[in-house]
Amino acid sequence: MREEADVLIVGLGPVGAALAVYLGSRGVSVIAIERDTGVYPLPRAAHLDHETMRLLHLAGGAEAVSKASQPLSTYEFRNGAGELLMGFRPEGDLAPTGWPASSMFHQPTLEHALRDRLGGISCVSARLGHALSAYEESGGGIVATVAGPEGAYEVAARFIIGCDGGNSMVRRIAGIALDDLGFDEPWLVIDTVLKNGVTRLSTIGMQHCDPARPVTSMPMAPGRHRWEFMLMPGETPEEVSTDAKLAELVAPFADPASLDIERRAVYRFHALIAKTWRKGPVLLAGDAAHQMPPFMGQGLCSGVRDAANLAWKIEAVLRGRAETALLDSYQPEREPHVRMITGMAVMMGKLVCTQNAEEAAARDAGMLAQPEAARMNPMIGLDGLKSGVLAGGGSVCPEPGHESGRRLDDEAGYAALLITRDACAASRAFGDAGGAVLLSALLPDAEGRLAALMQGAPALLVRPDRYVFGAGEAPALVAAWQAYLATGLAEAPSAAA
Template sequence: MEKTDVLISGLGPVGAALAVYLGRLGISVMAIDRDTSVYPMPRAAHIDHETMRLLHLAGGAEAVSQASQPLSAYEFRSRDGSLLMGFKPGEVTTATGFPQSSMFHQPTLEHALRARLGEISGVSARLGHALKSYSASDDGVVAEIAGPDGAYGVETQYLVGCDGGQSAVRRIAGIELDDMGFDEPWLVIDARLKDGRERLTTIGLQHCDPRRPVTSVPMSPGRHRWEFMLRPGETPEEVVGDEFIDDLLGPFVDPASVEIDRRAVYRFHAVIAKEWRKGRVMLAGDAAHQMPPFLGQGLCSGTRDAANLAWKLAAVLQGRADEALLDTYQAEREPHVRAITEMAVFIGKVVCMQNEKEAAARDRDMLSKPEGERFVVMPDTIGLASGVQRGDVLAGTIFPEPWLETGEGRKRLDDVAGLAPILLFRDGGEAAASSFRAGGGFAMALSDPSLLDEGDRVKSTLADSEAVLVRPDRYVFGRGEARNLLAAWNAYLASGTSPA
């Protein structure tokens, strides 16, 4: 019987990121996947700046940056091309230093994460191995794995299902799904542009035509995606034919100018698992939640799951936190996911309107508003409502990332701090900082000359406070006196309850 601290079932981008985080934190990990290689076609297409920062901590951001392109706008247009609503990027440079919204190539990310996995001792990735069954107790999980050479057993402290929408981990645990009332069939077409062309546009488009709603978005350089909603009576077998697809693409591009990589019918739906943790078993990514793609937040949400869960598992396994901390995983992540999913469902219902009269009324209502109210700056997703200090307006928001001047040149703060919590403090906080470092945290004085606070983002975050404490997933935990922040942080680790 083999043993590992954490067994991860599913080695897509969420499972791989989780494995990297845990490995970097000193936790032994076995990650299994039934497939023997990365799926060669992109599935997720959009990534936001917050997720890019988290992927940088996992070793995937650089590869993604080289295989992505920022969106210049995301527009919703009527049948006649009128702008119903839309989003545009805000700041040229975000608080994380990454583009606010980018279209990327998922296989590139997965290859980069798996390469990073291979560099971390204590992490084992087993391809062509699938979870058959498991039994969980208060002391751990015993899993049966089917491998190329037969079945074998694994004892683990925790099992995490990152095994997608049809999750075997979720099914065996008997965890039910909360259906949020959206289920529509769409044909997805991924294509490569011929003759060396890099892009058709930098704008993501929702063509809200009741005759057939269409999504058209650039992907990584040289690639484009179209999604066509199926009409009543159409079958998946019918719509994937060459002639049918050429007719669909004709209004948007010369079909001869693209080479189709993938054609598949998917059901866009919205479900959230009712339990993300059941004792020693947890769910992350699509195993825990699935949302329509209209906000491009599926992979982003799964990556946030991994970043939230990894440091908590490590803290519990290493004796630095009570197991009650794991109960905060769903409590912190589900409101975020539910808010995004509800917005994606709302937008989906706007886009998917197929009744001519209802669509005409929708258009009149939306166009009656000034364009300045309909075409707005792309908002960031909501932050954390729990797991942070109450009463601080910046608690639960993403902490801006400064650069540091090191002996090896300029580096991001995250490159130096790693996956540790961070304490940045003014004069007077050194005693608390020493204690914080002794507990595994990264602490730095605001006066340190190596801290390059370009645009005074860090100083603006601290405002008049002595210190700011940042969680390992890079949300602001709170601001105030350093010693009080440290006491509140330790209380949170010990109890899993949000500090007052």
């Protein structure tokens, strides 16, 4: 039996599910397969930044997550004596996107919310207990063999997207190699549930940079807490995972009797990036495309950004509004961001993982030479887009609110936005865009964030992934946008003048 769809998604974790929602919301027919038969019941990813919460809001998952999360008040790195080496603190309760700068969340809650959203999209078929066996390119697309509970069947699709994790079958079949950035450290991860109605031990994320044993301590969703302990030379996963050893490790930080162990697992923290993210009709997203140490809390965030970057491009190609060259922009736009984050995560990891006492003492002396106030910084801001935008673009568009009291994202959905001062000019430009750009009237801007982006320009064009494409005259912006859809290149800054 052979079935057909526009897109076959392999892997229905948060990245695959968000991608399926984005595609389905734009009318793309999707078959999404997942080897497991249900949501993995224990937390894995722990952190979402405000940009990712905004993107998940567009996918219908943020509201449930926000009820099962708590903001991180600070993120601190302290030495073995408890002295602050460096720290990061949000600059306000909410970021310009309208979400907390950093939220510690419960991953199963997110996955259930996204799958519930998928259930309401008729053009998406989500299939649990179905696994990819093989695929080959055929007729400009792919034909995949899928093993399901009732036997094997074929799926013919224009594109196959591997969202199937670090051991991606899609990546392996495609023969795509990984670039190893040289970080490989074993850590024990302990997830706990707090007893007696306690909702939190702390709101601070802590890296204990103690050469005797580096430790990470993180508040999770309310009622949960995570510790990560670096394995020392000679220790085995079996040795450190016993009840007695867990109690010994946790005891300096909390009474073991006040906790229930929800999960214990030893992971190797890697820094790996796929050399190719697109190979014809084959694309990779999330951990299939990149893996990073957890010290920036950006693994899942990066995967959701992949999905938000990719889905509207695939839909535009399928509908004939864009050439396939647009898909060549995916890796050049996303990889520099991923490499920057991964580099910072590796740097932080090396800072934390120092086990040589003399090296740790030299590290501490250098960092403690600054006044303590200078060691506490604003929460780390991430770079915007370096390509796929006009000159002056690339920043994240703020969420200014809407006259109805709802978010702009509620009104617009996952679509490109043309925000303009002149409704007539915008209407003409929008008509010329063939429906590719959503027209929006100029919005209330009490804090002046949109005005700062527009800098007096009559219009602002925002990509579906909420990066600013550019500011300028509406017709010129739309013309530049159409040129980008045709080539994957935004090389006409004069078009926005």
